Amino acid sequence: MSTLKTDDQWLVPVLACSAAVIGVTYLIKSIFWPSYPANIPPFPEKPYPIIGHLPYLAKRQREKFQEWRKTTGDIYSLYFGSNLVIIINGYKLMKEAFVKNADLLSSRPPRPEVDDSHLGVTFANGPLWKEQRSISISILKSFGMGKASLANKINEEVSVYLDTLTALDGKPSDVSVLTSVSISNIICSIIVGKRFDYGDPFFISFLDCFKKMVRAAEATSPVMIWPWLRFIPGNFLNSKTRNICFQKVLTDFCDRFIELSEKQRNEDAPETFITSYLREMERLQKQGKETTLSKKSLRLLLLQLFLNGTDTTATTVMWFIAFMLQHPHIQKKMHDEISEIVGRDRMPDIQDRPKLPFSNAVIMETQRLGSIAAINMPRCTSGEVTIQGYTIPANTSVFPSMDSVLLDEDTWEEPHKFKPERFLDSNGHLTKPEAFIPFSFGEFSPLE
Structure with a gap:
């Protein structure tokens, strides 16, 4: 013993x-x-154990990606933590990867840091993605996407936005919140059939939480690399921020308006995205057809519509304001064109768009130079893929570098200068270069 x-x-x-x-x-x-998969694209720099290339990206991420392209080429490997990722640069190679190899690069990687993130559209795959995307586009078209009816809703919101700016009486002000609320209201008018006052505390709180959720979802944030961090007590490295905000947005906004829409469906309430989705879901279920439409998917879909429609658009508008302040002569030329074609007695409408080539060119140049992200959302290889002679293993995240296309010196003359005329031909007609892909391309574009 x-x-x-x-x-x-x-x-x-x-x-x-x-x-x-x-x-x-x-x-x-x-x-x-260290051991790495065979024949993968080269590393621009040696990865650190456990944390990979993350220390290199702690500062000046955009510049670092561009620098690595110059030193390593159009395709290279990185480790985000212990996860191998591939960065694809340049329009030609992106087309080869995401169009010619679309059958093996049309999936989204799993998002274990957030529950049910595979539902909806953005991170869905296969039949679920196809049906959710199809019904979303169908409903949005019925609400006038690209038509005069939606333009009218936008003009109504723009009028309120301009009145609010006028009321500031020239005082210095941060208009980013005002811009986010205004654009969110356009999305809300389609999704839930109402708009919110700019000072509405519920809506301001929702947008603040939404913004925190978006920032915590960056590809190099710790919780995206090590999802298990969210199980550590406390909020270590903001590891719980995304999930807390994610659940709050789902519960306080999506669930609230789904429930409200269900109650109002039999009343004389206007048709919304939610009611249209629910009606189609019930129709398919009554017919006994197999469908991925569900309330669980709807709540994720609403969040993702907000994500794709609000944050990116608001950021682009803020870039537009910045560029116009920097280039008053361009602002005046755009103003003169609108005054000549539209006049001062009415708002612009969808029929005016083809008659405003310079204004369209200014918007396109804003989207190009004010590109939202250095790298776009990743695709995931569903099998082994060979690109430029390199082998990319199955289940590997592949990121398209948008900066490498939109700021490419071989494609655009003086790419870091704001020059709307690059989108006009010698006769002043609007042109769209093949490499102008502000929303990526392939199967997931434009409604990701």
């Missing part, structure tokens, strides 16, 4: 030492003899 006790006393120290030796051995092996 005493011998057993003595043995037990040694057991814990022996196990602890063994674990330490194994850990140190693994660390030494990772540093001096």
